[in-house]
Amino acid sequence: MISCALNLAARVWRVFARPSVHFSLGFLTLGGFLAGVLFWGGFNTALEATNKEAFCISCHEMKNNPYEELKQTIHFTNRSGVRATCPDCHVPHEWTDKIARKMQASKEVWGKIFGTIDTREKFLDKRLELANHEWSRLKANNSLECRNCHSAESMDITRQNPRAAKMHETYLFTGERTCIDCHKGIAHRLPDMNGVQPGWTGTVSAK
Amino acid sequence: MKIRLTFGALALAAAIPVLASGVFAADAPKVPSGPHPITQDIPAEPMGREVTDDIKKVRNYADQPPLIPHAIRDYQIDLNINKCLTCHDRKNTEGSQAPMISVTHFQDRDGQTLGTVSPRRYFCIQCHVPQTDAKPIVGNSFVDIDKVLGNGALGGGKEGAK
Numbered sequence: 001m002i003s004c005a006l007n008l009a010a011r012v013w014r015v016f017a018r019p020s021v022h023f024s025l026g027f028l029t030l031g032g033f034l035a036g037v038l039f040w041g042g043f044n045t046a047l048e049a050t051n052k053e054a055f056c057i058s059c060h061e062m063k064n065n066p067y068e069e070l071k072q073t074i075h076f077t078n079r080s081g082v083r084a085t086c087p088d089c090h091v092p093h094e095w096t097d098k099i100a101r102k103m104q105a106s107k108e109v110w111g112k113i114f115g116t117i118d119t120r121e122k123f124l125d126k127r128l129e130l131a132n133h134e135w136s137r138l139k140a141n142n143s144l145e146c147r148n149c150h151s152a153e154s155m156d157i158t159r160q161n162p163r164a165a166k167m168h169e170t171y172l173f174t175g176e177r178t179c180i181d182c183h184k185g186i187a188h189r190l191p192d193m194n195g196v197q198p199g200w201t202g203t204v205s206a207k
Numbered sequence: 208m209k210i211r212l213t214f215g216a217l218a219l220a221a222a223i224p225v226l227a228s229g230v231f232a233a234d235a236p237k238v239p240s241g242p243h244p245i246t247q248d249i250p251a252e253p254m255g256r257e258v259t260d261d262i263k264k265v266r267n268y269a270d271q272p273p274l275i276p277h278a279i280r281d282y283q284i285d286l287n288i289n290k291c292l293t294c295h296d297r298k299n300t301e302g303s304q305a306p307m308i309s310v311t312h313f314q315d316r317d318g319q320t321l322g323t324v325s326p327r328r329y330f331c332i333q334c335h336v337p338q339t340d341a342k343p344i345v346g347n348s349f350v351d352i353d354k355v356l357g358n359g360a361l362g363g364g365k366e367g368a369k
Contacts, residue, residue, distance in 0.1 A: 073281050162261040163277050166304070185283060185290075193288040200294075200302035 053085040059112060062086070065123045069188045089145045089187060090134070128191035135180055143179035150179070171200060255339030264338070268352060272334035279337055284330060291331045292324065 057063040066086070070076050075084040091101050110116075117123040117130075138145065152172055157165035171177040181199030184190060240249050259278045266273060282290040294303035312328040313320050 161259055161277060185288070186281075190283055190288045192286070198293040198299060198302070201299045202302070 053087065056086040056090075059108075061112070061117050061123065064120065065117075066188050073187055075187050084149065084187070088149070124191070131184075131188075131191050135184065138180040139178065146179040146183070167200060255341030258338045258340060267349065275332075275335050275337040277337070279332070284332070289329060289331070296324070 057067045070086075075089075077083070112118075115122075117126050152168075155168060157168055160168070167182065171182070172179075177199045183199075184193075184196070240251050243249050257278060258276065261276050263276055264274045279291075284290060292308070293299055294305040295308050297307055299305075300307045308324060308328070310320075312324050313322075315321060315325045316327060
């Protein structure tokens with residue numbers, strides 16, 4: 001029995017190892033390439049699918065809270081008609097970062113199963129903690145997602161309101177602060193901010 | 208005959224409010240979306256543009272709450288955070304270089320001075336409002352106090368709207 005199986009294996013191997021007589025080398029190379037493209041493409045598409053806003057708001061936790069709030073803000077409706085979707089701000093566009101973020105997102109599936117934020121009340125109670133994660137992420141990557149759309153280089157501060165221009169000149173262009181230090185709550189309502197200082201405070205004279 | 212006359216007089220009397228309101232209606236401000244038959248669709252006028260040039264406007268009288276010269280879209284003012292105070296609170300003005308809220312804002316209604324902003328002053332936009340470039344639809348005969356006193360030279364010489 002065993003020898004029979006071994007025999008078969010040896011035969012298969014011989015076929016496999018023999019130089020191809022039916023297919024040209026060119027075909028094989030191309031075929032391999034195509035298969036690779038298909039595989040990679042499929043992987044990519046799966047990732048893209050989870051990147052869509054529709055995916056995010058397929059969970060009521062995300063639809064009833066962050067999405068409903070986003071709809072009121074300038075990132076959803078404005079005079080230029082350009083809008084930001086959830087993944088624009090929440091999933092880094094770099095490949096490696098992207099996968100790292102997806103791994104972290106399994107926490108959300110866990111949260112879904114155990115209903116960590118399945119009511120508005122639970123969400124509000126947990127909001128400070130969740131927001132804190134986002135703030136530290138954006139702080140650590142120097143507000144990468146914001147900068148994917150707004151670049152400090154292309155900011156013409158002479159076209160900004162004096163108030164904004166002065167802030168950006170003093171703290172942003174000097175690299176002292178990053179977007180999220182000053183622009184918290186730009187897309188959602190804020191949790192209790194007691195003890196969270198605005199980006200421009202505590203920079204001048206330490207108290 | 209007499210009865211008919213009385214009826215006529217009564218009818219006339221009843222008509223007076225209608226006639227009078229007709230006269231008033233002619234005087235009423237011309238707003239396209241103003242009084243019109245409910246069956247008719249009247250396009251709304253375009254909204255005024257916000258004035259957000261950060262230029263302080265003159266106060267029409269000394270204790271007028273100053274106008275807000277900048278955008279306040281989506282500024283959250285609730286139990287969790289007061290976005291205005293992130294710049295205008297005493298502790299934040301050094302970094303923001305914004306004017307500090309007036310000392311009156313620290314007093315409660317009994318005149319007691321508190322350590323922080325008084326609850327009755329917390330909701331900023333009850334008194335302070337931004338402006339748009341909309342033209343007033345009703346005239347206004349307000350006269351600046353300096354003009355009344357005849358010493359406009361001291362400044363604050365903004366003309367009352369005519």
